[in-house]
Amino acid sequence: MLKIFLSGLYQETNTFCPVLTDLGFFQRAYLLQGHSIQRELVGTNTEIGGFYEALENLGNPVEVIPGLAAWAVASGPIKKETLEELVAMIIEPLKNSLPVDGVFLSLHGSLISEEHDDCDGLILEMVRKTVGFEVPVVCSLDFHAIVTERMLKNANILVGYRTYPHVDMGDTGRRAAFALIKLVSKKPQFEIIFKRVPMVLPVDNTETVEGPMADVMKTIIDWQKRPEVFNTSAFCTHTWVDVKGHGIALLAYVDISCLQEMERELSLLSDNIWARRMEFIQDYPDVEGFFARIDQYERPVAIVDSGDITTAGGAGDSTVLLRKVLSKKGQIKSAIPIVDAFTLEKAWAVGEGRTINCSVGGSDDENAYNLRVSIRAKVKRLSDKPFEIKGTSFSGMKLDVGRRALLQVEENIFLMVIEFTSMMNDPEFWRSMGLEPESMDFIVQKSHKLFRAAYADIVNSDETVDTPGCTDRNVKRLPYTKINRPIFPLDDINHY
Ligand SMILES: [Zn+2]
Known part of the structure; x- marks a missing residue:
């Protein structure tokens, strides 16, 4: 019987976020070890869930040795001791399981620690050293991975998501399972072709449903239909990390018989991406521009607070939109999430039904995007219970956002105050606290696109608002120092 070792460690780190990631971030999302991994993740739309399902359906009996499955919402670099x-x-359970026939790792591809800019490459290298070069290692990666030489060298196959907004985590795990079983059982030989187009892009027009990235994905999926092409992926880089290796990356594992032809194909596609580079940049209204034409939006409207995206490492404490809504004197029925441990403590101290005077936000600097705002609010509901994600992305997963309080300000404004940054992109985030998002005019979103599938039947329009913060979509405003240069659009370059 084949013996496969499996582990996952996943976070989309944001190096501009000042909040370091510690073990608590993983414990609040999930941190599973051993056989609880199968129990908790089978049936969920995750890489590991999909991997288990594919093995069951393949028919061949496989013994899976589960090590770790840990996932944390995006935040600042991971602490040195937490990474260790x-x-x-x-590594310890892997050592204890040797010999194994293959390894599956589910990583993000943009995990960064206080010490290391390429934690995913480091993990792959450590796994490789443990199992040796004869044992196949297949690793799944997020669409926003920054693929490095170290990762390419130490994994036999890197398998990327093919959707953004991400809905194919389970499918990616299934594709990784097929690749690994084929590697283990048939030992195919192939060459690696890797090309990177130097671009650091806001997420604006990088969806795989339509636009230039949809065309890229269609092409790489078509390539994989050829019998001599073993696996293909395209990665779109991750805007909010100041490291080297940025760029749209194309990756193909091919039989030597079609190496030259596929090299030409990848070059053509790279050239096409470069030629279309301006299509990746879009203009969005700033806060003033958005509120100036507010009546043009059919309500309920989802407003993407693009500078404070918690799924990309925003601290979740921006008050830019709250201040504007407050200035409208109760005309706009709004649902706004905010991370504020101090206010949360106050709400829990007085209890449901009571009124508190407090200030929310993360800073006292009057120029800051998260300047604290004074409010008088009624504590509508308190809860510390996890809820189940029902939308398409990560459906079935239990999400523990910790203690939270639903506050009502001036009749029409509902603030969800939470203690720690988290995913807030599923309607259950509000429904689990008794608020129906359908009844709102505005629902502020802290994800770029992830909310869309889950909110498709709830909102009648959505708008990305160009707000400041550590997920600023204007890459020219971000304080990069280490990034590979020259790079589009930071530098005025015509060729790459
Ligand atoms: Zn991603």
Whole structure:
């Protein structure tokens, strides 16, 4: 019987976020070890869930040795000791399981620590050293991975998501399972072709449903239909990390018989991406521009607070939109999430039904995007219970956002105050606290696109608002120092 070792460690780090990631971030999302991984993740739209399902359906009996499955919402770099602790939770059980026939790792591809800019490459290298070069290692990666030489060298196959907004995590795990079983059982030989187009893009027009990235995905999916092409992926880079290796990356594992032809194909596609580079940049209204034409939007409207996206590492404490809504004197029925441990403590101290006077937000600097705002609010509901995600992305997963309080300000404004940054893109975030998002005019979103599938039947329009913060969509405003240069659109270059 084949013996496969499996582990996952996943976070989309944001190096501009000042909040370091510690073990608590993983414990609040999930941190599973051993056989609880199968129990908790089978049936969920995750890479590991899809991997298990594919093995069951393949028919061949496979013994899976689960090590670690840990996932945290995006935040600042991971603490040195936290990384060491998590990596040990992969390497120690792997050592204890040897010999194994293959390894599956579910990583993000943009995990960064206080010490290392390429934690995913580091983990792959440590796994490789543990199992040796004869044992196949297949690794799934997010569409926003920054693929490095170290990752390419230490994984036999890197398998990327093919959707943005991401809805194919389970499918990616299934594709990784097929690739690994084929590697283990048939030992095919192939060449690697990798091309990177130097671009650091806001997420604006990088969806895989329509636009230039949809065309890229269609092409790489078509390539994989050829019998001599083993696996293909395209990665779109992750805007909010100041590291080297940015660019749209194309990756193909091919039989030597079609190496030259596929090299030409990848070059053509790279040239096409470069030629269309301006299509990736879009203009969005700033706060004043948005509110100036507010009546043009059919309500309920989802407003993307693009500078404070918690699924990309925003601290979740921006008050830019709240201040504007407050200035409208109760005309706009709004649902706004905010991370504020101090206010949360106050709400829990007085209890449901009581009124508090407090200030929310993250800073006292009057120029800051998260300047604190004074409010008088009624505590509508308190809860510390996890809720189940029902929307398409991560459906079935239990999400523990910790203690939270639903506050009502001036009749029409509902603030969801939470203690720690988290995913807030599913309607259950509000429904689990008794608020129906359908009844709102505005629902502020802290994800770029992830909310869309879950909110498709709820909102009648959505708009991305160009707000400041550590997920600023204007890459020219971001304080990069290490990024590979020259790069579009930071530098005025015509060729790459
Ligand atoms: Zn992503």
